[in-house]
Amino acid sequence: MARPQKPRIVSDELPASYFKPQGIPLVSLSEIVLTLDGYEALRLVDVEGLDQQEAARRMNVSRSTLSRILAEARRTAATALTRGLALRIEGGAVTRPRDGGCGHRPKDSFEDGDMPNNSFEGPDRS
Structure with missing residues (x-):
């Protein structure tokens, strides 16, 4: 049996929970x-330009775990782009900083079980 995942700190709000090719319902x-x-790993490393060690620290994971998360996220995004798939962003073992900040606070400043509100509005399928 695999051990439970340690929650990863995600500090950025999503601008949208879906991305899709234009012109296709x-x-x-x-x-x-x-x-x-x-999403957070991509944002920190590829958008913010942080090195993996700093991004891992902000997400409260090891550098090797960050590397695995980042590789999977890049593979997922590339698959969506190259195959014309809709990309839905949701789920994962995540938590948010108690103050809603950028994850710079020490580990002991987060409440146990502090989970994000994952109730994203679904796509309009009409």
């Missing part, structure tokens, strides 16, 4: 899921 598309921790 969502109901006609297959979708692929990018986890919230994958």
Whole structure:
């Protein structure tokens, strides 16, 4: 039996929970899921330009775990782009900083079980 995942700190709010190719109705598309921790890893490393050690520290994971999360997130995003799939962002073992900040606070400043509100509005499939 695998051990439970340690919650990863995700500090950025999503601008959208779905991305899709333009001009194709969502109901006609297959979708692929990018986890919230994958989204955060992409944001920290590829958008913010942090090195993996600093990104791992902000997410409260080891550098090797960050590397695995990042590789999977990149594979998921590339698959969505190259195959014309809808990309849905949700799920994963994540928590948010208690103050809603950027994850710079020490580990003991987060409440146990502090989980994000994963109730994203679903796509309009009409």
